[in-house]
Structure formats: structure tokens, C-alpha cells
Amino acid sequence: MLLGALALFCLRRWGIGLAAAAKRDAVVLRQRAHRRDLLCNLATTRMSRRNLMGLQPIEARYQAMVELSPDAIWIIEAGRIGLVNRSCLDLLGSDEAAGVIGQDPLAYFLEEDRPAVAALMQQALARGRAAGLERCIRRPDGCRREVEVSAAALPDHAQTLEVVLRDVTQRNETARLLEQSGEELRRLSRNLLDVREEERRHISRELHDELGQRLSAIRMEVASLVMAPVEDDDLGRRVAEAVRMIDETVASVRRIAADLRPAMLDDLGLEAAVEWLAQDWSSRTGLQIDVLYAVGETQVSDAAKTAAYRIVQEALTNVSRHARARRVSIALRLEHGRLAVSVEDDGRGMSASALPKPRSYGLIGMRERALQLGGSVSLQSSPGLGTRVQATLPAAASAAGAQRLRVRP
Structure with a gap:
């Protein structure tokens, strides 16, 4: 009995101590884990702050690049214009971004050009990028502008596109004027050859029809004068006729020369x-x-x-x-x-x-x-x-x- 009572006494005393010790150890472990979690959260927060502070200048530079870009830029979200830059407003002839944001981008293109632009945007969503399309947009005032369209899908943003519109109206107009001038010069060159040949034919006809015939008539008249008898009463008239033909021939020569280059x-x-x-x-x-x-x-x-x-x-x-x-x-x-x-x-x-x-x-x-x-x-x-x-x-x-x-x- 005595041994049994002693054993029960020790078991109760030591058991209670072990339980208390185990409880204290669990509390310490929980406190240590909490401090570790706090330290990890603090480190993560500090890292996030550093990352955000590093990203802010990059984002500011990107926004400045978009705003100062000479090309018009759309950010299209779910098929609607969500963001525009200053060049886009100038291209579309709009004073306020609020009049453009929320609009269907295809509505600004000519009706016959919309399917091709829509296909380019779908291609950009599927492949990440698409470019090389020239189409016409119509401004609210009715003015048309020719633009080169390119699009790129934004990463980590489903159904979001960045669309760049480059105004190529002046470039294309200059190219058309150069082509027109070149065509006119080619036609003029061909015409100059034709005109030169026509001038040669004209001069040839003038020399043959006027000078040739009159000189032949003068020769025949002078030859007849040489053969005529001295007592011919008609001699004076014939000499006067020869002089008249000579005068007409001289006038023809002067006229032809004047047409070529007036002295x-x-x-x-x-x-x-x-x-x-x-x-x-x-x-x-x-x-x-x-x-x-x-x-x-x-x-x-x-x-x-x-x-x-x-x-x-x-x-x-x-x-x-x-x-x-x-x-x-x-x-x-x-x-x-x-x-x-x-x-x-x-x-x-x-x-x-x-x-x-x-x-x-x-x-x-x-x-x-x-x-x-x-x-x-x-x-x-x-x-x-x-x-x-x-x-x-x-x-x-x-x-x-x-x-x-x-x-x-």
C-alpha cells in the first residue's frame, strides 16, 4: 500500500510538471514562429516598397514616351478605347480625350477598311503583334487621313491591345506628286521627240513647197529672159515678176528663220x-x-x-x-x-x-x-x-x- 501510494504521488507530481513544461514550450514555439512571420512580412513589405519605388520611374518614363510620341496610340480594352495620347487626339481632330475614350476604334475607319483592321487586331491578340496595314480614317469633320496601323497585345492583360496609328498622309501625297511629276516628265520627253520630228517635217515642207518651187520658178523665168530677143516688149513685165518672186522667197526665208529663232x-x-x-x-x-x-x-x-x-x-x-x-x-x-x-x-x-x-x-x-x-x-x-x-x-x-x-x- 505504501509503495502504491508513493508511486501515485510521484506520478501526479511529475506528470503535472511535464504537462506544464510542454505547455510552456508550445507557447515559446508559437511566439518564435509569430516573430519569424512578422520578420518575413516586414522583409516582404520592404522589398515590395523597393520594387514599387523602382517601378514608379519606369512607369513615369513610359507614360511620358506614350504622351510625347508623334504617333497616335490607343489602348483598347475589351474592344473599346480605354486610353489615348495627345497625338491621337490631334489625328482624330478631337480636343478632349473623353470624346474618344469608350468608343469603338473601328468606327473611325472607313467602312470598307474595318474588316481588315479588325483582322489585324485579332491577329495581334493571337500572335502578340501585327503590323504593315495602311488604311484611311475619317475624322468627325469629314477629313480623311491615311494611317499605318500596327498593334501589339499587352502581356498579362487579356483582350488588351496597344494600337499605333502613324499618319502617312503627307508621305503618300508627296509620293503621288513625285510619281505624277515623273509621269509628266516622261510624257514631255516623249512629246519633245515628237515635236522635234514634226518641226523637221514642217521645215522640210516649207523649204520644198515654198523655197523650192519659187526658186525653180525664178530659174525658169531668168532662163527665159536670157533666151528672149532684145526687142521683146514683154521683157519688163517678166523681169518685174522675177523680182516679185525673189522678194517673196526672201520673205519666206526670213519667216522660217524667225520661227526657229527670231534674230x-x-x-x-x-x-x-x-x-x-x-x-x-x-x-x-x-x-x-x-x-x-x-x-x-x-x-x-x-x-x-x-x-x-x-x-x-x-x-x-x-x-x-x-x-x-x-x-x-x-x-x-x-x-x-x-x-x-x-x-x-x-x-x-x-x-x-x-x-x-x-x-x-x-x-x-x-x-x-x-x-x-x-x-x-x-x-x-x-x-x-x-x-x-x-x-x-x-x-x-x-x-x-x-x-x-x-x-x-
Whole structure:
């Protein structure tokens, strides 16, 4: 009994102590674990703060790049515009982003272009990136702009796209103008060859029909005079006829030479050459031609004189062929160091849509002559109100321009 009581006493005393010790140990362990969790959370928080502080400058730089980009940028979320930059507002002709955000991006494109743009966006979502598409957008004011469209899917953002619209309107317009100018130059080059060949045929006909026939007639008349008896009463009349044919032949030679290059332009100056040209055309066509000349001969270079004469000559040719006019006014003035040339008729005129004819080689030739000297040529016309050709040329042509002009007398 005594041993049993002693054993029970020890068991109770030691058991209680062991339980208390185990309980104290569990509390210590929990406290240590809590401190460890606190330290880990603190370290994680500090790391997150450092990461956020490091990301903030990067995000600010990215936002600045987007805002300052010359290209228009859309951020499209779930098929709607969620963010735009300043260039996008300028492209779309909008003052406030609120008028653009929330809109369907496809609505800004022409209806026929929307399927292609939608396909490009789907391709970007599927593959991550898509580019190389040129289409037209229509602004609220009706103005159209040509844009190059590219798109990229944003990582970790489902159904979110960054779309870049590059305005290529000016670039394409410049390319079209260059292509048009090149085509006009090619046509002009082909036409110049045709004109040169036609001039050769014309000169050949003139020499054969006029000079050749008249010289043959003169030869036959002079030969008959040599064979005629001295007492022939008709001798004086025949000599007078021979002299008349000689005079006509000399006049034909002078006219042909003047058509090629008027000598008086070099000898007497631009005023005399234009006056002679007006009188010659008036006698041949019946036109009433008035000339107003207010230019000092010494103030105008030879290259400018030649270009002005040829422009007036070509303008008169166009009047006689197309205008059905009765009266023509030619004016040459010196204005602020530039030679102003104007040829105006009272003919039938033409509509504005008919003015920029690419095959109007006469107008192209006049413009080419003016451009060689740094000048310009314009044409104004209205149906029933006649036509006016105006040219402006530097009075003192540059040496390079004068050298280019010498090859085209």
C-alpha cells in the first residue's frame, strides 16, 4: 500500500510538471514562429516598397514616351478605347480625350477598311503583334487621313491591345506628286521627240513647197529672159515678176528663220520681238492683239527674255488653236526684280476641271521653261470668260538657269 501510494504521488507530481513544461514550450514555439512571420512580412513589405519605388520611374518614363510620341496610340480594352495620347487626339481632330475614350476604334475607319483592321487586331491578340496595314480614317469633320496601323497585345492583360496609328498622309501625297511629276516628265520627253520630228517635217515642207518651187520658178523665168530677143516688149513685165518672186522667197526665208529663232530678239530686244510676234500672228489669224510693255531691256537677262518670248509664243499658239477668241492682250512688266508676263484672251475659256490636263504639253512646256529659271506659270480660266496665262520669271537669271535654257532656244 505504501509503495502504491508513493508511486501515485510521484506520478501526479511529475506528470503535472511535464504537462506544464510542454505547455510552456508550445507557447515559446508559437511566439518564435509569430516573430519569424512578422520578420518575413516586414522583409516582404520592404522589398515590395523597393520594387514599387523602382517601378514608379519606369512607369513615369513610359507614360511620358506614350504622351510625347508623334504617333497616335490607343489602348483598347475589351474592344473599346480605354486610353489615348495627345497625338491621337490631334489625328482624330478631337480636343478632349473623353470624346474618344469608350468608343469603338473601328468606327473611325472607313467602312470598307474595318474588316481588315479588325483582322489585324485579332491577329495581334493571337500572335502578340501585327503590323504593315495602311488604311484611311475619317475624322468627325469629314477629313480623311491615311494611317499605318500596327498593334501589339499587352502581356498579362487579356483582350488588351496597344494600337499605333502613324499618319502617312503627307508621305503618300508627296509620293503621288513625285510619281505624277515623273509621269509628266516622261510624257514631255516623249512629246519633245515628237515635236522635234514634226518641226523637221514642217521645215522640210516649207523649204520644198515654198523655197523650192519659187526658186525653180525664178530659174525658169531668168532662163527665159536670157533666151528672149532684145526687142521683146514683154521683157519688163517678166523681169518685174522675177523680182516679185525673189522678194517673196526672201520673205519666206526670213519667216522660217524667225520661227526657229527670231534674230530681232538678239539684235533689238524683247519688246521689238514681242511686237513683231503680235503683228505676225494678227496678220495670219485675224486676232486683234494689244501689247503693253513696261520693262527696261537692260534689266532683264537674255535667258529671261528667251523664256518670256517662248511663253508668249506658246500662249498665242494655244489661243489660235483652242480659244475661238477675237482679242488678245499681252503684258510684260517688271515687278520687284521679277519679269511678269501675262497673255489674256476673250475666248470661250474652260472649266476648272479641265485646267490640269496632264497631256497639255504646251502648258507643261511653259512651266518647264519658267522652272528652269526659278519662276512659275499659272493658268486661270472660266467658261465664257476667256483664259489668262501668267508667268513670273527672275529678271536676272542665275548662271545655272541660263546655261540650261541655252540648250532650248
